[in-house]
Amino acid sequence: MDRDQTYVYDPETCSFKEVETTWTDWAARAGQIAGLAVILTGLLFWGIDQQWIASPSEKTLRVENTALEQQLDRVNSRMTTLSARLDTLAKKDRTLYRRLFQMKPISEDVRQVGVGGADPYRQFDELGADTEALLKNTAQQLDKLERQMSLQKSSYKELYSVAKQRQDRLRQLPAIRPANGRVVSNYGMRDHPILKVRKMHEGIDFLLKRGTPVMATAEGVVQRAEHNPGYGKVIEVKHPESEYMTRYAHLSEIPDKIYRGAEVQRGDTIGYSGNSGLSTGPHLHYEVRRLDGSALNPMRFLMPDMSPESYRTLERRTQQYRASAGGSASPASAR
Numbered sequence: 001m002d003r004d005q006t007y008v009y010d011p012e013t014c015s016f017k018e019v020e021t022t023w024t025d026w027a028a029r030a031g032q033i034a035g036l037a038v039i040l041t042g043l044l045f046w047g048i049d050q051q052w053i054a055s056p057s058e059k060t061l062r063v064e065n066t067a068l069e070q071q072l073d074r075v076n077s078r079m080t081t082l083s084a085r086l087d088t089l090a091k092k093d094r095t096l097y098r099r100l101f102q103m104k105p106i107s108e109d110v111r112q113v114g115v116g117g118a119d120p121y122r123q124f125d126e127l128g129a130d131t132e133a134l135l136k137n138t139a140q141q142l143d144k145l146e147r148q149m150s151l152q153k154s155s156y157k158e159l160y161s162v163a164k165q166r167q168d169r170l171r172q173l174p175a176i177r178p179a180n181g182r183v184v185s186n187y188g189m190r191d192h193p194i195l196k197v198r199k200m201h202e203g204i205d206f207l208l209k210r211g212t213p214v215m216a217t218a219e220g221v222v223q224r225a226e227h228n229p230g231y232g233k234v235i236e237v238k239h240p241e242s243e244y245m246t247r248y249a250h251l252s253e254i255p256d257k258i259y260r261g262a263e264v265q266r267g268d269t270i271g272y273s274g275n276s277g278l279s280t281g282p283h284l285h286y287e288v289r290r291l292d293g294s295a296l297n298p299m300r301f302l303m304p305d306m307s308p309e310s311y312r313t314l315e316r317r318t319q320q321y322r323a324s325a326g327g328s329a330s331p332a333s334a335r
Helices: 023-051 057-101 129-171 308-324
Strands: 007-008 015-019 182-185 190-192 198-201 204-207 213-215 221-228 232-239 244-253 271-275 283-290
Touching: 057 129, 221 244, 232 271
Parallel strands: none
Antiparallel strands: 007 015, 182 204, 190 198, 204 283, 213 271, 221 232, 232 244, 244 271, 244 283
């Protein structure tokens, strides 16, 4: 039987020449084709096995891996949102709260501080590229959130401490009139009405009828409630948070509830006006001093339109408002 003829191109003669093909050539070609077919078939079956004929445990792992990747993506998204909200709180901290309390803002260098030392994420380096990137991003986001929350917590703790100190100071700052009455003698040098010598008057005098209620002008602790030859029946109240002391002199009566160590609130009745001690008539002598004893002009501490009655009305309305709003009673009524 005739064999198939094979031709090859000869570039020197620019023509095709017949080449005789032996059975060895045919066998070699057949072997190559068969080998290639075996390889392709193996790859095909391997791919089918991986995609469609995997074991149940492998299928479960694939499903779990896909679910974990999706969950990590959602977690990263939520952490990004939380981080943005913390950035908003930090902005309010810097532009509102600290400015309100006249405190230095936290520097951006401190806020942006990173994780120091060796690479804390190198544990992911041996994983696949996609897995490494995903886990590193999650860990970095989490570390950033922890730093932001820790810093903001410390900042709010500091702000709360300052706010409480300011609140305590304001409660203990002499701010109202101790009694309803006209000021008849101001702070400063004057001729003493009894001693007939020129002497410093270290307070102000309110003209009052005998028995007029006298009120504490700020929250504090009674340091003195006794009779004095010059001041007569006198009460001294210490206001440590504001670093002031107030004195109420020439009283006619000191209630039993007013004694050394007793706590009083602004607006509490602590005594009644009179004419005890070196006095020419019923009135109240009122002083404001620093804790070191130096005298100050009480007029600097009086709210012009805030009489004791006005303060009581304001306090009562405040309590009513808090009660209607479901709030707690005011500090003035808490003791």
